[in-house]
Amino acid sequence: MSEHVHHVGITVEDLDQMVSFYQEAFGFEVLDRFEVSGESFSTGVGVPDATGSFAHLDGDGVRLELVEYDPEGSDATPDAVNQPGSTHVGVGTDDVDGVYEDLPETAEPVSEPQTTASGARILFLRDPEDNLVEVIDP
Structure with missing residues (x-):
């Protein structure tokens, strides 16, 4: 299997x-x-x-x-990425800044794109239903 x-x-x-x-x-x-x-x-x-x-x-x-x-459930989505049970979708790209510039109005960036200590370029945002999305160029 x-x-x-x-x-x-x-x-x-x-x-x-x-x-x-x-x-x-x-x-x-x-x-x-x-x-x-x-x-x-x-x-x-x-x-x-x-x-x-x-x-x-x-x-x-x-x-x-x-x-x-x-029927729709009534459980709330976790608010923060560090809360146990929190989830996110990771989307790979070679142009984090380009994605950031072209985000639709319905996206809510958590911050501007950042470069981490590991060298990865990241952008976290919330989709229209407050789900967390990470855009990353590893």
């Missing part, structure tokens, strides 16, 4: 808005859009009467799964 990372997933409130954001901000292409519901799905995700609307996007070989649930 061989395990591998299949995708990175983010639960979102507005699937169409978030698909547009990741397409506009990073040029990700939509691989597939679909909906899943029924007893097996509800049991599998532990949400009674759940329906999931999914979009799979190609982040240069890494599949980003965005999913909008009905």
